[in-house]
Amino acid sequence: xxxxxxxxxxxxxxxxxxxSCSSSGEKKIEFMTGTGVDTPLFALYxxxxxxxxAKNKNVKIELIPSSTNHEGEVKTRLASGDAxxxxxxxxxxxxxxxxxxxxxxxxxxxxxxxxxxxxxxLGKNGELYAFPIDLDIAGIIYSQTALDAAGVxxxxxxxxxxxxxxxxxxxxxxxxxxxxxxxxRWPTGLFIDWIAPGVMITQNSKEADLMSGKFPVAEWKQTLxxxxxxxxxxxxxxxxxxxxxxxxxxxxxxxxxxxxMCMNFVAMQAFExxxxxxxxxxxxxxxxxxxxxxxxxxxxxxLGIWKDSKSLKEAKAFISFLAQKDxxxxxxxxxxxxxxxSTVNVDLKQLTASFERSTxxxxxxxxxxxxxxNGAWDAIVATxxxxxxxxxxxxxxxxxxxxEYEKLYNQQK
Amino acid sequence: MEQRKGWLSQLFFKKxxxxxxxxxxxxxxxxxxxxxxxxxLKISFTNWNGYSQNYGYVGFLNxxxxxxxxxxxxxxxxxxxxxxxxxxxQQIIGLAVAITLDHKFFGRNxxxxxxxxxxxxxxxxxxxxxxxxxxxxxGALNDIVVLLGYERIAWxxxxxxxxxxxxxxxxxxxxxxxxxxxxxxxxxxxxxxYEAAKIDGATDFQAFKYxxxxxxxxxxxTSVTINLIGGLxxxxxxxxxxxxxxxxxTNSISTLIDITYFNAQNAGYxxxxxxFLFAMIxxxxxxxxxxxxxxxxxx
Numbered sequence: 010x011x012x013x014x015x016x017x018x019x020x021x022x023x024x025x026x027x028x029s030c031s032s033s034g035e036k037k038i039e040f041m042t043g044t045g046v047d048t049p050l051f052a053l054y055x056x057x058x059x060x061x062x063a064k065n066k067n068v069k070i071e072l073i074p075s076s077t078n079h080e081g082e083v084k085t086r087l088a089s090g091d092a093x094x095x096x097x098x099x100x101x102x103x104x105x106x107x108x109x110x111x112x113x114x115x116x117x118x119x120x121x122x123x124x125x126x127x128x129x130x131l132g133k134n135g136e137l138y139a140f141p142i143d144l145d146i147a148g149i150i151y152s153q154t155a156l157d158a159a160g161v162x163x164x165x166x167x168x169x170x171x172x173x174x175x176x177x178x179x180x181x182x183x184x185x186x187x188x189x190x191x192x193x194r195w196p197t198g199l200f201i202d203w204i205a206p207g208v209m210i211t212q213n214s215k216e217a218d219l220m221s222g223k224f225p226v227a228e229w230k231q232t233l234x235x236x237x238x239x240x241x242x243x244x245x246x247x248x249x250x251x252x253x254x255x256x257x258x259x260x261x262x263x264x265x266x267x268x269x270m271c272m273n274f275v276a277m278q279a280f281e282x283x284x285x286x287x288x289x290x291x292x293x294x295x296x297x298x299x300x301x302x303x304x305x306x307x308x309x310x311x312l313g314i315w316k317d318s319k320s321l322k323e324a325k326a327f328i329s330f331l332a333q334k335d336x337x338x339x340x341x342x343x344x345x346x347x348x349x350x351s352t353v354n355v356d357l358k359q360l361t362a363s364f365e366r367s368t369x370x371x372x373x374x375x376x377x378x379x380x381x382x383n384g385a386w387d388a389i390v391a392t393x394x395x396x397x398x399x400x401x402x403x404x405x406x407x408x409x410x411x412x413e414y415e416k417l418y419n420q421q422k
Numbered sequence: 423m424e425q426r427k428g429w430l431s432q433l434f435f436k437k438x439x440x441x442x443x444x445x446x447x448x449x450x451x452x453x454x455x456x457x458x459x460x461x462x463l464k465i466s467f468t469n470w471n472g473y474s475q476n477y478g479y480v481g482f483l484n485x486x487x488x489x490x491x492x493x494x495x496x497x498x499x500x501x502x503x504x505x506x507x508x509x510x511x512q513q514i515i516g517l518a519v520a521i522t523l524d525h526k527f528f529g530r531n532x533x534x535x536x537x538x539x540x541x542x543x544x545x546x547x548x549x550x551x552x553x554x555x556x557x558x559x560x561g562a563l564n565d566i567v568v569l570l571g572y573e574r575i576a577w578x579x580x581x582x583x584x585x586x587x588x589x590x591x592x593x594x595x596x597x598x599x600x601x602x603x604x605x606x607x608x609x610x611x612x613x614x615x616y617e618a619a620k621i622d623g624a625t626d627f628q629a630f631k632y633x634x635x636x637x638x639x640x641x642x643x644t645s646v647t648i649n650l651i652g653g654l655x656x657x658x659x660x661x662x663x664x665x666x667x668x669x670x671x672t673n674s675i676s677t678l679i680d681i682t683y684f685n686a687q688n689a690g691y692x693x694x695x696x697x698f699l700f701a702m703i704x705x706x707x708x709x710x711x712x713x714x715x716x717x718x719x720x721x
Contacts, residue, residue, distance in 0.1 A: 081684035084473035088689075192578075192665050194685075248558030250668035251578035256559065384471060387686035391493075391670065398669045420469070 036320045038070045038327055041083060043097025043310070046074035049343040050310070057340075061330050068323045094318040095328070100308045100375060102139035103130055105383050110138040110313040116325065118332035121350040125306045129374045138313050140328045141349025142340045145309035146367050147272045149203070149294075153287035154264030155184045161267070163291040167302055169204070169235050172268075172294045176244035179267040186244040188266040189397075190254040196271050197397060198377070198390035200236050202305060203270045206373035207295035208232045209380070211303065219380040222418045224411045231296070233396050233403045240397050249397065254278065262286045272309070273360060277345045280359055289363040292370050306372035310344055381414065382421045388413035459700070465693040472689035484694035493670045494695060497678040501699070503585060504592065504660075504674055505653035505706070511593040512649045513642070516600020521634075523601070524608045534605070538598035545595065549662030552591045553578075556663075581671040584664045588672060592659050596652060600645045607641030608634070643714045647707060654703045675699045 040058075044050045051074055058070040073093065076082065080099060086092045087109060098106050113119055114137040122130065122137065123144050131137055149172075151163060159182035161175040176186035190196045208228050209215040215225045239245050246252055246266070258278035260266030264286075269275060276288045292302035312331070314324045330336065334353055341348035341355040347364060348355050357364050377386055392410045395401030401409070466484055470477035488494050523534050540548060555562050556577040564574045578584045611634065619629045657676040660666060666673035666681065673681070675695055683692035 078684065084684060084687075087473035090475065192667060194665060194667070247574075248576045248579055250584075251553075251556075251558060251576060251664070256557075259559075384687040387681065390685075394667075394669050400669045400671070420471075 034067055036068050036323045038068060038095060038320050038324050039073065039093040040070055040312075040327075041073045041075070041079070041086070041093040041096040043075045043079045043099055050340065053339055053343050057331060057336055058327075061327055064330075065323070065326065068320075068327070070327065092315040092317070094320050094324045095312050095314055098139045098308065098311045098313045100145075100311075100378055101383075102308060102311050102313050103132055103136075104378050106313055107132065107136070107138050109316060111316050111318075111321065111325075112136045112138065113140060113314070113325070113328070116140075116329060116332075118329060118350055121352045123347070123349055123351050125372050126308060126349060129307050129379065130311070139308065139311035140313075140332055141308055142310040142312070142331070142337065143344050143346035143349050143355075145272060145305075145307045145346065146290075146364065146372070147305045147307075148290040148292055148363070148367065150261065150269050150271060150273065150276050150288065150290045152261045152264050152266055153289060155179060155182075155267040157287075158182045158264070159184060159267065163289075166291065166294055168298055168300075169207075169238070169294045169296060173238060173242055173244065176239075176267065177242065180244055184267050185246045185260060185265055186267045187239055188246040188252065188257045188260055188269050189249055190252050190257050190269075190271070191249040191394065191397070192251050192253050194390055194394065195386075196254065196269075197394040198386060199270050200239075200393050201232060201389050202376045203293050204232045204235050205229075205376040205380075206303060206305070207293065207300060208235075209376070210373060211300050212296055216380065222415065222422075224414045226407055226411060229407050229410060230403055233393070233406055235296075236393060236396050237403060240399070245397070258282060261288050273345065276360060280345075284359075286359075289360065289366075291363070291366070293373075301371060303371045303373045304367045305375060307375040307378060309346060309349075310340075311349065382417035384417045384420075385413060462693045462696050465690055466697050468690040468693075470689045470693075471687040472683055472692075473687075477690065480690065484691045485698075487691060488694055488698060493673065493678060494675075496670065497673045497675045497695075498702075500585065500672060501654055501656070501674045501676075501702070504589060504656045505650050507589040508592045508596070508653035508656070509646055509649040511589065512597045512600045513645060515593065515597040516645065517604050517638075519597065519601045520604035520608055524605060534601070537601055540595045541598040543595070545592075545658035546662050548591060548595045549659045552587065553663050556587060578664050579668055581668055584668065584672045588656070588660055588663055591663060592653065592656060595659075596649065599648060603641050603645040603648075604638060607638045611637040639714075639717065643711065646714060647711060650710060651703060651707060654699075654706065675702075 040054070042051055042054055044054075051072070054072055058072055062068055062070060075097075079097065083092075083096055083106075086096075092109060098110075102110060112132075114131075114135055116137075118140070119137050122141065125144055125146070126141055130139065130141065156163070156175075156179070159175075159178040161178050166172050166175055179186040189200075205228075208231050209219065209225055213225070213228050215228055218225055246260075248256070254271065254275050255278065257266060257269050257271070258275050259282060261269065261276065262279040262283035273290060276290065279286050279288050292304060295302055312328060314321065314328065318324055331340065332350065337348050337350060337353045338355060341353060345357060345360060346355070347357065377389055381389070388410055392401060392406035395409075396403060396406050465477075467479055467481060468477040469480050519537055523530055523537075554560070556564075558564060558574055558576050558579075561577075563577065567573075567575055578587060615633045615637075616629055619633060624632070654674075655676055656674050657680070660672060660674055660677050661680075664672045666677045670678070676699065679692045679695045679699070682695060683689050686692075
């Protein structure tokens with residue numbers, strides 16, 4: 010009995026020693042991709058990771074596909090002090106994750122950062138905390154089929170009043186003028202990201218106030234007034250509370266939905282459903298005819314490296330590999346967006362005309378990422394959907410937003 | 423025999439030593455249940471954002487805030503609706519089905535399987551099936567509504583309808599558990615009591631009231647307790663069916679914790695909600711258990 014027990018123990022130790030020996034020279038890179046296992050981007054990551062491993066025999070890359078809660082998973086890993094070596098920063102490399110990430114501004118590829126990304130990704134002293142695969146240029150997505158049916162031209166829409174008038178024409182033509190994925194919750198917050206720059210930045214120049222902890226009550230009210238107009242004019246989708254982005258994409262593909270305010274992945278989803286769908290994205294209207302419409306610009310698929318990574322050198326090498334012209338072209342093409350580095354041109358296929366149009370307008374950063382304290386997003390969503398659903402008055406929503414802003418701003422100081 | 427004197431034989435062959443076999447379960451419980459509970463309690467007194475390595479202690483502030491927060495108060499109301507609503511309907515349906523399926527008829531076993539089958543399905547899948555069924559544009563229910571000549575209805579966009587939908591979906595999924603518990607209880611009732619009642623001229627209702635119900639009491643306690651705890655902890659179905667909407671109106675405490683912790687980055691406050699939920703389930707379950715135990719009769 011004792012002999013057999015001893016044999017088992019010896020065998021176990023031998024197996025463990027063999028396992029540890031075989032992995033001792035290997036460097037592992039854990040990469041939280043922030044994208045689903047069924048996406049073209051993930052498939053490309055797999056291919057490129059294999060290519061990188063073949064060139065770097067001592068490196069093993071573990072790709073982690075995203076669930077529906079990438080942000081929550083990243084936060085949990087950070088809380089445990091065991092962050093992945095690389096993770097997708099979903100628009101927050103500077104605003105939220107800077108203290109956990111390595112400054113990549115000295116990397117070779119960093120000098121080619123797209124101009125549109127510089128204000129949103131670079132730190133005060135030029136720090137760059139993530140490698141941007143693509144540039145998020147967003148506007149109001151529209152279905153040309155629906156607009157044609159209602160006799161609406163995007164060239165005639167410069168102010169929110171113009172936009173509402175166009176929506177009323179769409180409504181009269183039996184279309185859903187403005188569809189928002191209320192069930193997904195976060196798209197409702199985009200109302201603020203889209204409307205607020207026109208109220209608080211281009212018209213009233215409240216940047217300094219916002220950055221110094223002064224909440225612009227009157228301007229926030231003005232922003233929510235626009236949202237309330239959408240609600241009161243009955244131009245929003247009747248299934249707002251239960252609609253998802255998939256539903257919106259389907260509506261756009263079929264030409265049933267006129268407009269939606271979201272990132273371009275919704276248009277890409279619509280193209281998957283109907284490749285010849287006539288869909289584009291247009292400029293975001295402003296409050297007055299004296300002002301100029303704009304597009305919303307931000308960080309999208311960007312990859313940061315954990316500052317305490319045990320495979321720092323290898324992770325940087327992998328990022329540099331992804332930044333190579335051929336690889337970045339493939340990556341940016343797979344997500345249908347302009348590349349994050351100026352050295353790469355991407356064929357945007359159905360969205361090419363919209364992208365070319367966007368270059369003639371100014372860009373505004375995602376409002377919440379630049380001007381709101383970290384953590385304010387949920388309050389933005391909650392108060393805006395409160396207004397849409399009439400569960401909150403505008404004054405209540407502004408007061409709630411003000412208190413959240415001040416609380417978070419003071420925490421962040 | 424000599425070998426059995428070693429420590430290994432002591433461990434496996436000595437009667438008292440077998441107690442050691444539940445140590446792994448205790449360790450798992452301590453690591454995955456007890457430690458998170460204590461840690462959650464600690465976090466509930468902080469302003470932690472859920473991922474930073476730094477946080478400060480705020481005393482009972484989070485607990486005070488709970489009772490000023492209209493979303494949380496609404497979530498308490500919803501949690502009680504889900505807990506008691508689902509439990510009541512699950513008992514009624516489960517008992518009715520169990521009594522029906524206790525009788526011998528062709529297809530009885532198949533019927534039992536069909537009713538129990540949803541219990542084996544993930545609540546997420548169940549939620550998706552009913553979400554698609556109730557979908558505004560493509561749902562089967564609205565297709566019927568349109569066929570009848572009416573306009574489509576946004577079933578999940580009205581607070582009350584959405585709450586009812588959640589209760590119905592959860593009830594339909596888990597009434598199979600009640601059915602199984604009641605079937606087991608019914609099969610333990612000796613036939614002689616019914617035969618004696620029949621000889622004494624008792625009606626079917628009287629036999630049900632004076633024989634079935636008292637004998638089923640232990641089963642009722644078990645079924646109610648299991649369903650109540652499940653209903654009070656309801657999460658998956660809400661997440662998939664309404665995501666807590668319209669707005670915050672159908673959130674349970676569990677879904678609100680998820681939103682508060684991960685979306686609002688207020689882990690300290692979310693933890694205080696978690697502690698409240700733990701205490702609420704404990705109090706409600708113990709109280710109900712005691713009330714039901716009082717009604718138990720010796721038979």
